[in-house]
Amino acid sequence: MTARRRIPDRIPDRIFVDAPPSDRSRDRVEARVFARLDAIRSAERADRLSADRPGARPWVLAAVVAAAAAVTLVMLVRTDRSPPAVTAPVADRAASRAVASAPPAVGAAMIAPPVAAPDDDRAAPVGKLPAVRSSRDAFQAAQRLEPHDRRGAARAYRAVASGDDAWAALALYSLAELEASSGRRRDALSAVDEYLRRFPRGAGVEDVLWIRVETLRALGRRDDAQRAASSYLRRFPRGTYVRPAARVAAPP
Amino acid sequence: MALRIVERTPPDEIDLVAGCLRGDRSAERALYRREYPRVHGLVYRLVGPTRDIDDILQETFIAVFRGLPRFRGEARLQTWIDRIAVRAVFDHCAARRRQPVPVEVVADQRDPVGGLGERAHARDGLRRLYGALATLPLDARIAFALYAIDGRSVAEVASITGTARVTAKLRIWRARRELYRRIADDPVLGDYLMQARVR
Secondary structure, three states: OOOOOOOOOOOOHHHOOOOOOOHHHHHHHHHHHHHHHHHHHHHHHHHHHHHHOOOHHHHHHHHHHHHHHHHHHHHHHHHHOOOOOOHHHHHHHHHHHHHHHOOHHHOOOOEOOOOOOOOOOOOOOOOOOOOEOOHHHHHHHHHHHOOOOHHHHHHHHHHHHOOOOHHHHHHHHHHHHHHHHOOOHHHHHHHHHHHHHHOOOOOOHHHHHHHHHHHHHHOOOHHHHHHHHHHHHHHOOOOOOHHHHHHHHOOO | OOOOOOOOOOHHHHHHHHHHHOOOHHHHHHHHHHHHHHHHHHHHHHHOOOOOHHHHHHHHHHHHHHHHHHOOOOOOHHHHHHHHHHHHHHHHHHHHOOOOOOHHHOOOOOOOOOOHHHHHHHHHHHHHHHHHHHOOOHHHHHHHHHHHHOOOOHHHHHHHHOOOHHHHHHHHHHHHHHHHHHHHHOHHHHHHHHHHHHO
């Protein structure tokens, strides 16, 4: 009779092929963490500032009032059971315009469609108001897409990057990183160039410059990579990537 | 009445946290550098050898720095960070449902096991172990890895995963039961695990 094999209570480290973190990996994660933190914090500051800006709140109020008026009108129409009235869509469009034309300061809050789906066949079909999402919501939605739909995430980042707030900078940075890690190096380079052109003093400049060096190397453009590494060293002589940049910048 | 043990936060940790809350970048970097090796070890033991470790660590530390204002000092800072790391692993695995990357392609490995043959055997065993763990329900997998691989007590597993002790115990037991099934079909994995007893 064979004895039953028993799994040990603990699987000790000595049979475990352990992986102590390398300094390189620690520095890489450190650079990413603080670049992202800086970007997130500056975007949040920008969000707060724009929310406090005089004139921003009346727009939000106007949008909410218009949306409420639309709901009231639709409910009146449905109570009357009158034939499809033109007033509801008009009010709807007015509310839409109010929402759509509100400045970006509408910001952090997402204005949900105020009209519920009709539960009566005879009621006039009512279109939903377009949901207005803040850059932060859109950015976070793009982040959630990243693990399972990289192309979708890239599209979403591009959409956020088309704005001109701090989230756009963060989206461009994330897009550059995503494209580089997906092997779409030319797209990564164009995101990098756009970032450097639009946000030359952005929180992620150091990382973006390094992404540029690595991407150029991966593309086999050695001379360009060398020049990019030198440019990185000039700008960040005590930066996170100084050692690898010095290796790339050194003449062969 | 259940007793609640409140671990005191040491003064140096309080200073470090206070510095981070003031927005002092050097304090943030000091905290990161102090915690990185430990959190890396924890995440590694939970997910195995995969390239995703850096992503998980990144999410963990961002959550740590953004969540610090909510840290009340009732538990050790390490325990609090461990909870965030486990949460990050959970979210990551739930989102990706990926198999671990074979250990051979992961760089920067230091191998404490002896000769070449033994090393290859250990790597193969490790790959099979994490392959088996990846098929388990996520909560059972994390509870088992925390208990059996990271060496935590059942009470710690319960605290870190935010469950009752009996739930943690049940999850560990379920994972172990599933591993027994796998061993029956995979003698290499069985040999690998048995080595833990004879060494």
